[in-house]
Amino acid sequence: MKCPRCMTENGNRTICSKCGYFMYRVANQNVEKRSNTQRALDDAKIAGKSFWRIFRIVWIIIVIIVMSFWLLALMMWLTGGQVVLGQ
Ligand SMILES: [Zn+2]
Numbered sequence: 001m002k003c004p005r006c007m008t009e010n011g012n013r014t015i016c017s018k019c020g021y022f023m024y025r026v027a028n029q030n031v032e033k034r035s036n037t038q039r040a041l042d043d044a045k046i047a048g049k050s051f052w053r054i055f056r057i058v059w060i061i062i063v064i065i066v067m068s069f070w071l072l073a074l075m076m077w078l079t080g081g082q083v084v085l086g087q
Contacts, residue, residue: 001023002009003016015022 001011001013003019003021003023005021006016006019008016008018010017010023013023
């Protein structure tokens with residue numbers, strides 16, 4: 001790949017060996033024709049989506065733990081600990 005800044009041929013390198021220019025970003029922009037602002041918005045959207053997915057799973061786990069705790073507490077209260085302790 002040729003560096004767009006200093007026109008040095010860099011082969012398969014993504015960062016220019018002469019001036020240190022990051023060429024991968026430029027190549028991506030040419031293909032996708034998207035601005036940095038759009039890209040940042042898309043990245044934020046993807047990050048937000050995965051955050052909510054993880055948050056939802058964590059929330060379900062917390063609910064299950066709390067529910068089972070209260071069920072156990074209810075069982076203990078109803079039986080005086082007999083069922084849970086197996087006596
Ligand atoms: Zn360069």
